[in-house]
Amino acid sequence: MSSAPAGRGSAPADLVITGCTVLTHDDQEHIGFLEDASIVVRDGVIEAVEVRADADADADAVERIDGRGQVAMPGLINCHTHAPMVALRGLAEDLPTEAWFNDVVWPVESNLTAKDVELGARLACAELIRGGVTCFADHYFHMDTVAAVVAECGLRAHLGEAYFSSQGPEGRERSLEFALRQRGAADGRITTALAPHAPYTVTDADLAATAELARAHGLPVHLHAAENRDQTDMSLARHGATPIEILDRAGLLDTDLLIAHGTGILDRDLPLLERTGGRTAVATAPRGYLKFGWPTTTPVRALRAAGVPVGLATDGAASNNSLDVWESMALTALVQKSSEGDPRWLTARQALHHATHQSARAVGLGASVGSLAPGRRADIVLVDLTGPHTQPVHDLAATLVHSARSADVRTTIVDGRVLMRDRELLTLDVPAVVRELGERLPGLVDRGHGRRIQQYDT
Numbered sequence: 001m002s003s004a005p006a007g008r009g010s011a012p013a014d015l016v017i018t019g020c021t022v023l024t025h026d027d028q029e030h031i032g033f034l035e036d037a038s039i040v041v042r043d044g045v046i047e048a049v050e051v052r053a054d055a056d057a058d059a060d061a062v063e064r065i066d067g068r069g070q071v072a073m074p075g076l077i078n079c080h081t082h083a084p085m086v087a088l089r090g091l092a093e094d095l096p097t098e099a100w101f102n103d104v105v106w107p108v109e110s111n112l113t114a115k116d117v118e119l120g121a122r123l124a125c126a127e128l129i130r131g132g133v134t135c136f137a138d139h140y141f142h143m144d145t146v147a148a149v150v151a152e153c154g155l156r157a158h159l160g161e162a163y164f165s166s167q168g169p170e171g172r173e174r175s176l177e178f179a180l181r182q183r184g185a186a187d188g189r190i191t192t193a194l195a196p197h198a199p200y201t202v203t204d205a206d207l208a209a210t211a212e213l214a215r216a217h218g219l220p221v222h223l224h225a226a227e228n229r230d231q232t233d234m235s236l237a238r239h240g241a242t243p244i245e246i247l248d249r250a251g252l253l254d255t256d257l258l259i260a261h262g263t264g265i266l267d268r269d270l271p272l273l274e275r276t277g278g279r280t281a282v283a284t285a286p287r288g289y290l291k292f293g294w295p296t297t298t299p300v301r302a303l304r305a306a307g308v309p310v311g312l313a314t315d316g317a318a319s320n321n322s323l324d325v326w327e328s329m330a331l332t333a334l335v336q337k338s339s340e341g342d343p344r345w346l347t348a349r350q351a352l353h354h355a356t357h358q359s360a361r362a363v364g365l366g367a368s369v370g371s372l373a374p375g376r377r378a379d380i381v382l383v384d385l386t387g388p389h390t391q392p393v394h395d396l397a398a399t400l401v402h403s404a405r406s407a408d409v410r411t412t413i414v415d416g417r418v419l420m421r422d423r424e425l426l427t428l429d430v431p432a433v434v435r436e437l438g439e440r441l442p443g444l445v446d447r448g449h450g451r452r453i454q455q456y457d458t
Helices: 083-088 097-109 114-130 143-153 169-182 204-217 229-239 243-249 267-275 286-292 300-305 325-340 348-362 396-403 430-445
Strands: 013-025 031-042 045-051 061-066 070-074 076-081 133-140 156-163 190-196 221-225 257-261 280-284 310-312 380-384 409-414 417-421
Touching: 013 045, 013 348, 013 380, 031 070, 031 348, 031 396, 061 417, 070 348, 070 396, 076 257, 076 280, 076 310, 076 325, 076 348, 083 114, 083 133, 083 430, 114 133, 114 143, 114 409, 114 417, 114 430, 133 143, 133 221, 133 409, 143 156, 143 169, 143 190, 156 169, 169 190, 169 204, 190 204, 204 221, 204 243, 221 243, 229 243, 243 257, 243 267, 267 300, 280 348, 286 325, 300 310, 300 325, 310 325, 310 348, 325 348, 325 396, 348 396
Parallel strands: 013 061, 013 070, 076 133, 133 156, 156 190, 190 221, 221 257, 257 280, 280 310
Antiparallel strands: 013 031, 031 045, 070 380, 380 409, 409 417
């Protein structure tokens, strides 16, 4: 694929991975594999990806990893989640969307403290690292606390402080202040966004003000919209416009916009999204749609035809039960085949593309992560394919998407720093987090107060 750039320094590389198979992307965004290869990392950046015959196997390195029997992939990206909600995993089960919000989740979230969010974020980051996720887009509350956890544990993150119009102007102002304060934090691993919740909880005036702030400060926007078909139908009945059309009226389609879910996107919305020239992206989290019994899923094929990047996500663990992007990748392929009635769509190679390059574009990082190539940040995962459930390998892409699991990730690296090696977490103490979180759960899940942070009424 590549040789080392001219002038490679004589100082030892920070990290060299040898003997692995490297997942590659070509100029046409096609997936390929480079066998028996080495990856050289220096100063957090991939310096070279070389076939063994061209590599200097004896090159000095501060750290070396033997990658034989493993596939090196770009780290997966979770394009939409509420990471601290792992603390609510399994609390609201087998409920329709309205009851899930109004009867359980929003009453419980009225109890949230910064400490609850910190512990949830720690547990979530541990789960993400173990699942081969190197970057996540988070949309939640007390986000300075989440940023501190990200800085400590070594992950990359795209963070936004969520707000509702019911909070008054202060909610929008807090979202802006957070985005400006934390932009570029954690040695550049943190990017930020403005984070209005959704068109059904944020007024048209607040959406328009958010668009103005985004343009004035060069910030992207991350929100929920057209989450399901019921929301779209209600929006049409109440406002004569789809959620996407409301976003367009507010000027948000003229910003760098990440839309969560979009299972209610209609054909009439596609020309508006196409007009954005790829500045609007959509994150799909199919497990939650299946669990809520929604009749439609994210129209990935139509969005791709309109030039809209589609990234993979899990949503929060209160609805999805996990932060496993590996599962999202497999489910996206399967659900798309079912919804389109076409076994040729979505292929395993296309699914891998969405999990890597497309997801990087969705969170605004397409120029720096999402592929393994010289000059890219060294966000790398090593996947062990020696287990019985991944053998034999006839089609490596299909094995990765449909046979491999998150537990097959052996090593997770962000910016050249090893966060997990041979399944051992190096930056987080999970037992300590679980003990402390367990002590706080009775107060967190109490609903006897009768409060809720918002009313779900689409």
